[in-house]
Amino acid sequence: MVSMNQPMSEPATKHPWGDAETPYLEIGEEAGVRRLCESFYRYIDADAPTVRAMLPREISVSVRKLFMYLSGWFGGPDLYVAEYGHPRMRMRHAPFSIGVVEAEEWLSCMNKAMDECGIDGQLRLFLETQFHQLGHHMRNRD
Numbered sequence: 001m002v003s004m005n006q007p008m009s010e011p012a013t014k015h016p017w018g019d020a021e022t023p024y025l026e027i028g029e030e031a032g033v034r035r036l037c038e039s040f041y042r043y044i045d046a047d048a049p050t051v052r053a054m055l056p057r058e059i060s061v062s063v064r065k066l067f068m069y070l071s072g073w074f075g076g077p078d079l080y081v082a083e084y085g086h087p088r089m090r091m092r093h094a095p096f097s098i099g100v101v102e103a104e105e106w107l108s109c110m111n112k113a114m115d116e117c118g119i120d121g122q123l124r125l126f127l128e129t130q131f132h133q134l135g136h137h138m139r140n141r142d
């Protein structure tokens, strides 16, 4: 039953992403992050011609890097930093021309991947907000 003292919009979970201590635990640890990245790049390959054209032919390189980065960003092992140093994601994206179209293509593939992986509820709301912010932060042209 909803308490009168608690607004409906207040999440019923311990954290904005759910009850687990980190989004990494909530998504299902290594297997969950890996599944999301693989699904994401399948959608990039099939449905995102503008972003796909920027990527190396061998897409597994991109899958691995995103997996390592998200592992740390979600609060799990910081695999990307251990291998490549400080992420500096905006700087690493500087060689690519990223505007609204590219950012929206990227985000739409991530949303489809989250659908495919059954990521819903608080975790979905949380991740969608975070990806949207970071995605648009990567833009480097109008």
Ligand code: HEM
Pocket (backbone or CB within 6 Å): 051, 054, 055, 056, 061, 062, 063, 065, 066, 069, 084, 089, 092, 093, 096, 098, 102, 103, 104, 106, 107, 131, 134, 135, 136, 138, 139
């Ligand atoms: C908004 C639109 C975005 C576009 C068009 C874009 C595009 C690209 C491209 C072309 C690469 C280089 C290919 C590669 O090494 O895989 C790259 C690398 C990468 N992107 Fe993005 N990206 C976007 C947003 C994001 C976001 C939101 C994240 C994280 C949540 C992210 C994480 C990464 C990572 C970890 C790499 C590897 C960097 C490295 O070379 O070490 N990207 N991205």
